[in-house]
Amino acid sequence: MWYSEPMKNSDIIASTLEESILRGDYQTGERLNEVALSTEFGVSRTPIREALQKLTKSGLVEQIHRKGVFVRQPGxxxxxxxxxxxxxxxxxxxxxxxxxxxxxxxxxxxxxxxxxxxxxxxxxxxxxxxxxxxxxxxxxxxxxxxxxxxxxxxxxxxxxxxxxxxxxxxxxxxxxxxxxxxxxxxxxxxxxxxxxxxxxxxxxxxxxxxxxxxxxxxx
Amino acid sequence: MWYSEPMKNSDIIASTLEESILRGDYQTGERLNEVALSTEFGVSRTPIREALQKLTKSGLVEQIHRKGVFVRQPGxxxxxxxxxxxxxxxxxxxxxxxxxxxxxxxxxxxxxxxxxxxxxxxxxxxxxxxxxxxxxxxxxxxxxxxxxxxxxxxxxxxxxxxxxxxxxxxxxxxxxxxxxxxxxxxxxxxxxxxxxxxxxxxxxxxxxxxxxxxxxxxx
DNA sequence: ATGATATTTGTTGTATACAATTTGTTCAGT
DNA sequence: ACTGAACAAATTGTATACAACAAATATCAT
The missing domain is CATH 1.20.120.530 (GntR ligand-binding domain-like)
Incomplete structure (x- = not known):
């Protein structure tokens, strides 16, 4: 038994990404490519995108229309x-x-x-x-x-x-x-x-x- | 020309929903039905879902796996x-x-x-x-x-x-x-x-x- | 009639397909 | 060599299709 509470993939991905970003695995300003992440996590783009949406609210990443989401560097x-x-x-x-x-x-x-x-x-x-x-x-x-x-x-x-x-x-x-x-x-x-x-x-x-x-x- | 900054539909929907919830248009504990919202906003479920993902991070709604998102009532x-x-x-x-x-x-x-x-x-x-x-x-x-x-x-x-x-x-x-x-x-x-x-x-x-x-x- | 079980229906989660747009590249023309 | 237009590739946003699951309803044995 692994998960007492069943979680969506997008939730797992979101927290995983959050950790990665805070650990500094991504360069500031780097774009988080959806297809790359999807192959990396072994899922389709949809849960990846949902995870990224969540991250935008916490200020860690910034979403620019039609450009993608980028890890944000505070000035x-x-x-x-x-x-x-x-x-x-x-x-x-x-x-x-x-x-x-x-x-x-x-x-x-x-x-x-x-x-x-x-x-x-x-x-x-x-x-x-x-x-x-x-x-x-x-x-x-x-x-x-x-x-x-x-x-x-x-x-x-x-x-x-x-x-x-x-x-x-x-x-x-x-x-x-x-x-x-x-x-x-x-x-x-x-x-x-x-x-x-x-x-x-x-x-x-x-x-x-x-x-x-x-x-x-x-x- | 409508938007000086081009915004995603999901962003517009997210802020609209946030307003609605804060205004009290939805009962506490009420489920936000995705298909209902999609017809209401005239878009597919995808942007609706992305909007809801964003709202979860702000604590206004709660997402229960395989059940849906519900407007949250603080105890x-x-x-x-x-x-x-x-x-x-x-x-x-x-x-x-x-x-x-x-x-x-x-x-x-x-x-x-x-x-x-x-x-x-x-x-x-x-x-x-x-x-x-x-x-x-x-x-x-x-x-x-x-x-x-x-x-x-x-x-x-x-x-x-x-x-x-x-x-x-x-x-x-x-x-x-x-x-x-x-x-x-x-x-x-x-x-x-x-x-x-x-x-x-x-x-x-x-x-x-x-x-x-x-x-x-x-x- | 009742309780348990199967079936149907509705809803969410995910994958895929397509459209819109940006970015990169090629190749004339100067 | 450089500019710029045209084309190609890559990437995001959206729609749709399908699968997984939950709840509701119908069916059946007792």
């Missing part, structure tokens, strides 16, 4: 806006989580933070990266609002490639760590506004950092 | 979560708008607020409703973040039917008015945190009000 302005929105959503999650977080979740948070610290001293960027993700996911979850959680996760995923670059900026990891500790403290104390403020600042990219990010992107 | 829990998220998004818009709002926008805001007041004293709920909407849209816009603006607008639209019920609660309009004035004041002074806090409270539905809303829904 600098859009990128700034996305990061700003991310900061606001994180802040909201933090605000609510401070009011609702459970003791066990707090413990997991400290654990994830510990792994961050270990990874940092060991200089293992990838490990740090993963533990950092866990840290944030816990906060989203503990907001107690599944819709907010989903939406924040989505944006988090979308910004993943850029966040990765962000972390490579020199000296970012130690600063991020100390911010984490402050955040845990605020959540522990139930200081919602402080948690929100800290998380907002944690995610926000100020001018100079953003220019670093942009220059790194052009490579 | 009480989801409704609470949606309103809470709305409050957070409004707060974010307000926070940013307080830092960025222009003088002319402030003036428009006061103007919309004036119309609200007139409508209130005249007891014209519909007029009040419309002016209130203008008021909030201005704030979304003045956040200066078009993505945040779009997302907030979307949720605003989605919650429209319920907001309407909310306003009919006795004594809601005067309270709403006084909150508006405080919000304008905070925005004028550039007090971002206060604006955020006020807007959050303005949108949030507390326990009792929510029960009113639910009971009104059941009719």
């Amino acid at each position: 600098p302005v859009e990128l700034i806006e996305l990061f700003e929105m991310m900061a606001e959503l994180e802040a909201s999650c933090g605000r609510l989580a401070a009011l609702r977080i459970s003791e066990v979740a707090l413990e997991k948070l400290r654990e994830a933070n510990g792994k961050c610290k270990i990874a940092m001293t060991a200089g293992e960027a990838d490990t740090y990266y993963y533990a950092n993700e866990v840290f944030h996911m816990i906060i989203y979850r503990e907001s107690g609002n599944s819709i907010l959680e989903q939406e924040t996760k989505r944006l988090h995923q979308r910004l993943k490639p850029y966040r990765r670059l962000q972390l490579q900026v020199r000296g970012r990891m130690p600063q991020s760590m100390s911010e984490h500790e402050q955040i845990v403290e605020a959540l522990t104390q139930g200081e919602s506004d402080k948690a929100a403020q800290l998380l907002r600042g944690h995610v926000t990219i100020q001018g100079e950092k953003f220019r670093h990010l942009l220059s790194a992107l052009k490579k | 009480p829990v989801e409704l609470i979560e949606l309103f809470e998220m709305m409050a957070e998004l409004e707060a974010s818009c307000g926070r940013l708008a307080a830092l960025r709002i222009s003088e002319v926008a402030l003036e428009k805001l006061r103007e919309a607020n004036g119309k609200c007041k007139i409508a209130m004293t005249a007891g014209e709920a519909d007029t009040y409703y419309y002016a209130n909407e203008v008021f909030h849209m201005i704030i979304y816009r003045e956040s200066g973040n078009s993505i945040l603006e779009q997302e907030t607008k979307r949720l605003h639209q989605r919650l429209k039917p319920y907001r309407r019920l909310q306003l009919q609660v006795r004594g809601r309009m005067p309270q709403s008015m006084s909150e508006h004035e405080q919000i304008v004041e905070a925005l004028t002074q550039g007090e971002s945190d206060k604006a955020a806090q006020l807007l959050r409270g303005h949108v949030t539905i507390q326990g009792e009000k929510f029960r009113h809303l639910l009971s009104a829904l059941k009719k």
Whole structure:
């Protein structure tokens, strides 16, 4: 037994494609050829097209009439806006989580933070990266609002490639760590506004950092 | 020449259907029959299906395998979560708008607020409703973040039917008015945190009000 | 008459066929 | 060599055909 819920092919294809795109399997601006995908997935064009239609709504791809669907690259302005929105959503999650977080979740948070610290001293960027993700996911979850959680996760995923670059900026990891500790403290104390403020600042990219990010992107 | 931008039929159909659903032309739980829609729109099933695929991603309709797509009714829990998220998004818009709002926008805001007041004293709920909407849209816009603006607008639209019920609660309009004035004041002074806090409270539905809303829904 | 089972009907999911349009290529003509 | 028109190929959008499945209805044994 494989699927408890029977799914349409187009659904499977849509999520598969979404993953692929977020993983960066396709170049930005690349066209997603329907016949190529259909042979690749071993189905006809119809379910492929339906999958692509779904993806357009999530902003990952853009559909141009009679030209095809292309994987979308956010420009600098859009990128700034996305990061700003991310900061606001994180802040909201933090605000609510401070009011609702459970003791066990707090413990997991400290654990994830510990792994961050270990990874940092060991200089293992990838490990740090993963533990950092866990840290944030816990906060989203503990907001107690599944819709907010989903939406924040989505944006988090979308910004993943850029966040990765962000972390490579020199000296970012130690600063991020100390911010984490402050955040845990605020959540522990139930200081919602402080948690929100800290998380907002944690995610926000100020001018100079953003220019670093942009220059790194052009490579 | 009709369309400056050539659009696919499925796009037109998708937005048309979205409007219809939000306007409440379809019963909640009603199935959207593909052949019926195709004859109605005068096209084949294919573009209809593609339109429906798009709608699934926005949460307005739900697709059940081999059964069809149904207009979705958020349950009480989801409704609470949606309103809470709305409050957070409004707060974010307000926070940013307080830092960025222009003088002319402030003036428009006061103007919309004036119309609200007139409508209130005249007891014209519909007029009040419309002016209130203008008021909030201005704030979304003045956040200066078009993505945040779009997302907030979307949720605003989605919650429209319920907001309407909310306003009919006795004594809601005067309270709403006084909150508006405080919000304008905070925005004028550039007090971002206060604006955020006020807007959050303005949108949030507390326990009792929510029960009113639910009971009104059941009719 | 009733409950179970077969049949019919309606609807969705997928494949294929065709039309519309864009993109690429060839080949005069200069 | 370059331009540009004409043609060819590729690709998307739409329509239709068919298959898979679900629900409704009819049939039949008890």
